[in-house]
Amino acid sequence: MTALSDPPKEGFRLGMLIYDSRYRSMTIQVAALVGFIALAIWLVSNTAANLAALDKSLGFGFLMEPAGYDINQTLLEYSSRDTHLRASLLGLLNTLLVAAMGCITATIVGVIIGVLRLSHNWLVARLMTVYVELFRNVPVLLWIVLIMAVSIETLPQPRDFRGDNPAATMKVFDSVAVTNRGLYVPEPLFSRSLGNTHLLGESSLRFDVSNDLIVILIALFGGIYAAHRVRVRADRIQAQTGLRPTTWWQRLGLITGPTIVVLIALGFHLGYPALKGFNFSGGTYMRNSLLALWLALSLYTAAFIAEIVRSGINAISKGQSEAAAALGLRQRRIMSLVILPQAMRVIIPPLISQYLNLTKNSSLAIAVGYMDITGTLGGITLNQTGRELETIMMLMLVYLGISLSISFVMNWYNDRVKLKER
């Protein structure tokens, strides 16, 4: 900036804006900015003009009108008389559910595959290579549709379970029903339930919180904290005396004890699915659309994560593992104590992208009829109200919001594990 305030030795000519390196970068930036603003103005005015030509106006009032359609997988209570806003919220929860399940599974599978790909066992390493190449080179949409189609065509229908000599039977001690409509698994029930806390009254965003769940979580986290204290104490004693007291049974008891006591107090038991009418009732119903989407997204993303993990491990110099081996650590401990913690620094940044990809790919849900937010807000609501522009803008904002939140959390984690340079 000092260059600008200095009085120029020679008079300012217009050509200097381009040929003088003092001004050139500023000229280019101003030109680019003007161009960008002009483009934005043109886009907005053109959209407005064409909306006017179509005799349509922008407005979000439709969100408060009754949706009129039903949603099969509802994490909150919902009926067709609820508003479009609530239908969108339920879609959002379904998106978040499959994204969270997908990210967790993809990470676990990806880390295992990535580590095994470096195995000295020739067969295992090659098998993992086949897995990675197979999954990451076929579009995820095909995997979703394939898993869905296979489950529909090969698994038994609910009515096959009927009769004295049924064509299909329930698995795992008669507790799990595998059908071509999905999986029915036992659900947790409480005979002395504490009920629900209803929040936000009658608004579209109302939701219930299970008091049972809160109590159980308090007991569980309390136990984990107590176990953590025991471990800290053991570390201190070990540091002082060199002898580590045996604490595993204390810690196990502290973690499981309070939770078990709470579960017994609440009268915990399992509700088993049973064939009733057209479908199984009771139990938790995992629709095959959810399963297909979850499996396909996890396995597909796991292939990428495996490569990221492999590159992260390879980035750690061989000297590290040799040094650890020289100290007498076993192979598995070398991996978990020396290699992986360092590899994490390389792994996490690209891992964030994979989580974002998985979340965005979950919008392919409509291919199997899973009612995520693209299916509710961007599908049925859009279609029934004809508000294309509004719904698509809302959808973009929602995905942007989810993605930014994920990267915020992961960046925070990355800051924690990255090499501290002081």
Add this chain to the structure above:
Amino acid sequence: MKRFAFIGALTAATFAAGFASAGTLDDVKAKGFLQCGVATGVVGFATADANGRWDGFDVSVCRAVAAAIFGDGDAVKFTPLSSKNRFTALSSGEVDMLARNTTWTFSRDVELKFNFVGVNYYDGQGFMVPKALGVTSAKDLDGATVCIQTGTTTELNLADFFRKNGISYEPVPIETNNEAIQQYIAGACDAYTTDASGLASARATFENPKDHIILPEIVSKEPLGPLVRHGDDQWMDVVRWTLNALIEAEEYGVTSANLAELAKGTDNPEINRLLGTEGNLGEMLGLSADWAQKAIAVGGNYAEIFERNIGENTPIGLSRGLNAQWTDGGLLYSPPFR
């Protein structure tokens, strides 16, 4: 992928709509063909054969309109549209008209800014179930899994029907008719619901059509008809009166067989006006005098189109029912050509 098609259409809406609505008839004449939105594949209503030639009950309306304008029933290009992206395609100007078993409703007419030019099939929503299920009434479907095509009036009617009767169901939303049929056949849903004509059409494609029954309940009114965008009355008139010409032709006994003879002139002034030997109706529409002749020549009158595509002698086997002429106790009633 749907998303991309959709956003593409949206972009097209922002860029193209401005000039597409100038005068659709002139635009169509200038480009030399009609762009018609049809279903992605509903046997009898809109299907493409092995050579890619589209045929069916709805397709015939497109061909008739093309013939009225160009004298050639093949001067038309078809855009197969899912029930979800059909409206965007029409309002963006991607297609000139939609003949895609679309229900005429208030909100589509008023809020979505379309004009329904008439009704070419009076339908109602029904349910199909396998006979083996032992269900005889839709009210027995408590707790059943029901396949529906998403983005249609069907899913709203379905919600209303089950709600009114106080029974529960599990909806399985599906993008296209074909996928829905596949899931239904595999037993992933107990029942398939759509317009009764669509059910009959689907059943005709089954290996054993006799193993499936269509339940007696018709839970809604579904007047299906061709539609165009708001704001171009001349174009709306062209499509509306072409459809009326097909219906009027049946009423006055004008068929593809006797068309050439009647076109020489008859004693009936109504027929003469329809076929353009008297008066100047064609000119008023901005078309040639014999526009209706050409429209009828492509596939015959309404009755011929009906019988050939979905009538009782086809695998679909629909009877005329509500779709008979008003003179036969049906609802088809063309306003007079004068």
